[in-house]
Amino acid sequence: MASLKDLKNRIDSVKSTKKITKAMQMVAAAKLRRAQEAAEAARPYAERMAAVMANLSSAMSGAPGASKLLIGTGEDNVRLLVVMTADRGLCGGFNTNIVKKARERIATLEGEGKTVKMVCVGKKGAEQLQRLYGHLIIDAFELSDHKTITGATAQMVGDKINALFDAGEFDVCELVSSEFVSVISQKPRAKVLIPAKDAIDEGVDRPDLAGALYEAEPDEETILNILLPRYVNTVILSALLENVAGEMGSKMAAMDNATRNAGELIDKLNIIYNRTRQAQITTELTEIISGAEAL
């Protein structure tokens, strides 16, 4: 049986664990709020961008010489998966869920006879995918050198993807990231990023021009060619921001659970501690009494 001292030590250690998880939960809560604000602040830009793109693409998609980023290469042999996870663990099933989704996609796509390539954003995803699908990973980014996610972070990833596309490395690009449903619920999802046309056509309300036509300066094609890479960056940025919010939400829930578990464990250990102490006192008393009786 564990001695009283051992029990005491154990209680102390669980108590300090509880303090740490409690602190982590509060940090996550604060970061979550900031992440949500950042995601909120980025939304108008993304929305306007999508609206502009929708307008331009409907005018341009039929035209020859339309950018390949918009209409695609016309083939679907090589898929690039951009897997976005967090850089840190201790956030429940957040990273695992995204990786699981990525694995599913890889299995489906390879089943269809397509070649899959991967770009990992975030350390955890790269680590988890490395073992099984290491040969598919063509590039990996870590987010830890970026304290906050900004346009520059998204640009770093976006530039890489655009460069790969220009080099003809893939036909279709999919983003695998986490959708922030609510603070307690994040869903992994995969969505098509390139060709942009498929992504844009879904649910964008176009401004009513009352029959008037846009005048463009310079011409539409030039604008579109400038805008498309930016559009890619914008989508990546919103996905990254949403991911951070999801990570923090998930971390908060995980740490809340851990804190509660630690509390329960402390209660249990306390009961055991008290019982053991009581048993010891009783034994000592019995020994004294029987000793006295023997005299």
Next chain:
Amino acid sequence: MADKLHFDLVSPERRLFSGDVDHVVVPGEEGEFGVLPNHAPFMSVIRTGAITVLNDGSAEKTFIQGGFAEVTPEGLTILAEEALPLSEVDAAQLAQDLSDAREDIDLANSDEEREDAIAKVAKLETIQAALG
């Protein structure tokens, strides 16, 4: 009340301005243009420079780097890559940054670094010109 132009200025990180104004002057790729209420639908790429927002006789300048302007019947929207209200710029700090950046050109170890530094100087010079 005279017509007002609804104007939104958004950068990827935040919404800098949203409201009704009289007149906005935008540095377009092919020359500056002014947007008044009831402007025809129009879109243009923006070059690095300052936009001027005129409202009730006061003018406010915002530095923007790269971006895109769209005029719809609802108003004007500017999607800026990077935006910085000139009221937030400190002239002394700017001069310091500029001289630092110029030194960086000479100190650069690679062509890449040098190009970065040159781009930075050009950007800071534009801000300074807009400020002056």
